[in-house]
Amino acid sequence: MSVAIVGSGPAGFYCADMLSKALPRQAIHIFERLPLPFGLVRYGVAPDHPGTKAVTRLFERVMQRPQLRFFGNVALGRDLDLRDLEQAYTVVILATGAGIGQKISCPGVEQAPGICGIDLSAHFNGKPVRPESLPRRAQSICIVGNGNVSLDAARLLAKPEAELLACGVPQALLDWRAGLGLREIHVCGRRGIADTRFSSVELEELTQLADFHPVVDARDVRDVHDQAGTNQDAAAILGRWAGAGNSGRRPIRFHFDQGIEAWRDGALLTRGRDGVPQAIPAQMIVHAIGQRGEAIPGVPFDPESGRIPNVNGLVRGKERTFVAGWAASVAGGQIALSRQSAQALLPAILAHFPEHVVS
Amino acid sequence: MTGTAEMLAEDIIEALGGEHEFSLQLAENVQAEALQSVQDLVVISSTYGKGEVPDPGRKLFQALQANPEQLAHLRYAVISLGDSVYHETFAQGGKHWRTLLQGAGAREMHPPLLLDASADTDATAIAVDWAGAWLAESLAEPASTADLD
Numbered sequence: 369m370s371v372a373i374v375g376s377g378p379a380g381f382y383c384a385d386m387l388s389k390a391l392p393r394q395a396i397h398i399f400e401r402l403p404l405p406f407g408l409v410r411y412g413v414a415p416d417h418p419g420t421k422a423v424t425r426l427f428e429r430v431m432q433r434p435q436l437r438f439f440g441n442v443a444l445g446r447d448l449d450l451r452d453l454e455q456a457y458t459v460v461i462l463a464t465g466a467g468i469g470q471k472i473s474c475p476g477v478e479q480a481p482g483i484c485g486i487d488l489s490a491h492f493n494g495k496p497v498r499p500e501s502l503p504r505r506a507q508s509i510c511i512v513g514n515g516n517v518s519l520d521a522a523r524l525l526a527k528p529e530a531e532l533l534a535c536g537v538p539q540a541l542l543d544w545r546a547g548l549g550l551r552e553i554h555v556c557g558r559r560g561i562a563d564t565r566f567s568s569v570e571l572e573e574l575t576q577l578a579d580f581h582p583v584v585d586a587r588d589v590r591d592v593h594d595q596a597g598t599n600q601d602a603a604a605i606l607g608r609w610a611g612a613g614n615s616g617r618r619p620i621r622f623h624f625d626q627g628i629e630a631w632r633d634g635a636l637l638t639r640g641r642d643g644v645p646q647a648i649p650a651q652m653i654v655h656a657i658g659q660r661g662e663a664i665p666g667v668p669f670d671p672e673s674g675r676i677p678n679v680n681g682l683v684r685g686k687e688r689t690f691v692a693g694w695a696a697s698v699a700g701g702q703i704a705l706s707r708q709s710a711q712a713l714l715p716a717i718l719a720h721f722p723e724h725v726v727s
Numbered sequence: 728m729t730g731t732a733e734m735l736a737e738d739i740i741e742a743l744g745g746e747h748e749f750s751l752q753l754a755e756n757v758q759a760e761a762l763q764s765v766q767d768l769v770v771i772s773s774t775y776g777k778g779e780v781p782d783p784g785r786k787l788f789q790a791l792q793a794n795p796e797q798l799a800h801l802r803y804a805v806i807s808l809g810d811s812v813y814h815e816t817f818a819q820g821g822k823h824w825r826t827l828l829q830g831a832g833a834r835e836m837h838p839p840l841l842l843d844a845s846a847d848t849d850a851t852a853i854a855v856d857w858a859g860a861w862l863a864e865s866l867a868e869p870a871s872t873a874d875l876d
Binding site: 382385416417418419420422423425426429568569573601703704707 | 728729730731734777781782809810811812813816843844845847850
């Protein structure tokens with residue numbers, strides 16, 4: 369009797385933690401397709417946010433328990449078949465996450481040099497990349513997206529090299545960045561200033577950059593008080609930046625309410641809600657508009673939502689195969705939510721271990 | 728929230744356990760009335776959002792805010808977990824608990840410990856040292872009233 373967990377990010381490890389406490393004598397095996405564990409805590413949380421990564425201490429603690437084994441560099445669908453796992457283990461938990469960045473889709477975007485925001489974070493976190501596969505020169509970069517992944521990308525492109533080196537960012541990435549010739553960063557999205565998903569602390573971090581400063585057009589904040597937006601905190605901070613003087617630092621310029629129409633000749637062509645067209649200089653695009661799961665051979669998958677179809681965590685059509693974390697539901701939200709997801713699954717999983725006594 | 732507070736509590740109990748009886752409770756499982764039979768309380772709180780008490784503890788916190796006299800008899804100490812990336816609201820979760828307990832007339836037995844997740848230090852070692860000092864101080868002055876739980 370035993371448990372197989374596919375995926376070693378927070379959802380996988382919280383499942384492992386709770387199950388090992390409830391079933392101290394069962395084997396609990398974690399399979400991870402990358403060589404190193406911890407999923408997006410390692411590769412998605414920006415390298416200059418070490419506090420958020422501190423949860424890995426707990427995960428390392430879980431790994432020390434004798435019933436735990438970790439198999440890295442083993443990919444479900446490539447090296448392992450789900451049916452084999454289901455035969456070998458009492459319960460299988462898919463905690464495969466939503467690690468594929470979505471890209472904007474518009475005429476010309478296929479020709480635009482670009483990278484997904486989460487991949488940018490991953491490489492700055494040390495995930496191997498061939499530097500020649502990255503865009504070479506970009507005087508102006510446009511980040512598309514209205515959430516914190518966009519702000520992470522802006523910071524990683526803007527922060528002084530010495531500070532990033534101190535966070536463990538590989539020199540090769542910093543050399544690549546230095547070679548871009550970057551003069552300006554744009555952050556563009558379709559949401560209004562009071563509906564963005566930026567969090568206040570991450571916005572404020574942009575005011576602490578030595579070489580760049582955030583810029584907001586006064587016209588964008590003109591009637592923010594009339595808007596019943598969902599994020600007034602962000603609107604207040606962004607509003608404060610409107611019309612601020614030029615500090616001599618390079619700009620991180622925000623654009624709101626923009627519909628993206630095309631990419632052409634090194635510029636992203638957009639149109640505001642007011643109908644006014646813009647050409648945002650962009651020799652490179654960073655896509656930060658959301659993430660989805662990946663279709664894994666042999667695993668049920670809903671291509672429209674990018675999720676593994678399930679009912680309360682039990683994979684559709686299965687009896688002993690569960691799904692936890694972002695692979696099950698909408699990506700986004702904090703690490704604590706993964707913990708809740710694991711907790712919610714516990715009773716259904718433990719029901720398959722009859723000798724477990726619920727106290 | 729992410730399990731760090733619980734992990735520290737377990738570490739402290741494991742290090743100091745031995746002859747003393749400790750009870751580890753997650754805030755989300757504690758009813759305010761249960762604190763009646765407690766003499767010595769250590770609150771380990773992380774910080775959430777804009778310097779707030781995290782969700783799991785909020786219901787208990789609010790219940791106690793409404794009836795703070797339930798806390799007056801307590802001797803307490805607080806560990807507050809924060810992340811210095813969040814300058815303005817750093818480790819404020821614990822501050823709220825201290826304000827609540829102070830205002831209720833409870834007695835602080837030891838200065839609070841603030842732990843920074845962004846610092847490259849061994850949180851467990853620091854917490855265990857702190858807890859050792861807290862314990863020594865609490866034992867030096869046995870609680871004068873009812874039985875210890």
